[in-house]
Amino acid sequence: MNCKNCITKINQNYCPDCGQPTKLKRIDGQYILSEIGSVLNFDKGILFTIRELLLRPGQSVRKFVSDDRNRLVKPIIFIIITSLIYSLINHFFHIEDSYVKFEEAKQSTTGYIFKWIQDHYGYANIIMGIFIAFWTKLLFRKYNYNFFEILILLCFVMGIGMLIYSFFSLFQGLFQIDLMQISGILSFLYSAWAIGQFFDKSKFLNYVKALFSYFIGFLTFSLTAILIGTLIDLIFKH
Numbered sequence: 001m002n003c004k005n006c007i008t009k010i011n012q013n014y015c016p017d018c019g020q021p022t023k024l025k026r027i028d029g030q031y032i033l034s035e036i037g038s039v040l041n042f043d044k045g046i047l048f049t050i051r052e053l054l055l056r057p058g059q060s061v062r063k064f065v066s067d068d069r070n071r072l073v074k075p076i077i078f079i080i081i082t083s084l085i086y087s088l089i090n091h092f093f094h095i096e097d098s099y100v101k102f103e104e105a106k107q108s109t110t111g112y113i114f115k116w117i118q119d120h121y122g123y124a125n126i127i128m129g130i131f132i133a134f135w136t137k138l139l140f141r142k143y144n145y146n147f148f149e150i151l152i153l154l155c156f157v158m159g160i161g162m163l164i165y166s167f168f169s170l171f172q173g174l175f176q177i178d179l180m181q182i183s184g185i186l187s188f189l190y191s192a193w194a195i196g197q198f199f200d201k202s203k204f205l206n207y208v209k210a211l212f213s214y215f216i217g218f219l220t221f222s223l224t225a226i227l228i229g230t231l232i233d234l235i236f237k238h
Contacts, residue, residue, distance in 0.1 A: 046081065049073045053160050058197025061153050065145070075155035076126065082162040083122035089166050093173025095180070110229025117225070121162065129154040131224070132217030139209045140199050157194045161187035188214065 001022070002008065003015040013022050049072045052060040064072050073081075089095075117124040133151040140150075168183035188211075195210035196203075 046073050046078070049078060049156075050160070050163065053156055053194070056197075057157065057160070057194035058199070058201055061156055061194075061198055064156075065149050065152060072156070075152045075159070079125050079129075079155045079159040079162070080122035082159040082166070083125055086162045086166040086169065087119075087121055089169045089173065093169065095169050095172060108229060109232040110226050113225045113229045125158045125162070126155065128218065128221040129158055131221040132214055135213040135217045135220070136195065136210070139213045140206075143199050145199075153195065153198050157191050160194070161191055164190065 001010060003010050003018065003020050003022075005020040006015065006018045008015055008017045010016065010022060014020065015022070052072065060072065064075075072078075129151055132154055133147055136150050136154070137145075137147050145153075164187045165180075165183050168179045172178055172180060191214045192207055192211035195214065196207035199206050199210075
């Protein structure tokens with residue numbers, strides 16, 4: 001028979017070219033438990049990814065970029081999942097604080113844009129990561145990493161940032177103690193530490209540059225959202 005994936009002729013249980021099984025097992029309870037276990041195990045999966053990014057973010061992401069892309073969760077999936085966790089906790093406990101907050105007396109396009117950001121943290125984080133990646137690439141241009149590799153780094157870093165927000169949101173929801181400002185500071189400091197570690201953990205200047213690139217990237221992202229909203233309002237006003 002031919003492989004259903006790559007059409008290679010096979011006479012074994014698995015395709016010799018792509019590894020596709022000759023016959024897939026039926027999806028049952030055991031399959032579901034196996035899939036959940038593969039996502040949540042400490043050897044490979046999201047818990048392993050979180051542990052590695054908390055303990056040795058620079059080394060882990062460098063290894064993902066250059067050597068092994070199988071053990072860590074895919075970066076885009078990671079940031080979307082972690083952002084979803086934060087959004088669910090935030091909505092469940094009706095916590096209005098967020099790391100991007102915009103209030104105005106009269107609703108405008110800028111207000112709608114920031115409302116979309118608050119409701120879609122996963123996608124918004126990826127977009128914001130593009131701005132931060134630009135400044136990071138600029139400040140760390142002597143290192144041999146391209147823009148997209150830095151963007152992958154930021155997906156992992158910002159994903160952990162969302163988990164930090166999630167933890168403090170859960171704590172606030174359960175105990176009614178407002179610690180969201182602390183979570184913002186910790187997330188910011190973690191990001192600078194992780195980015196600095198990625199390039200060269202032995203150089204203190206790298207942590208300063210990482211802190212600046214993250215801050216100016218966040219600021220540029222926010223100002224761009226305001227500028228786009230203002231321009232749209234001016235165009236339609238006339």
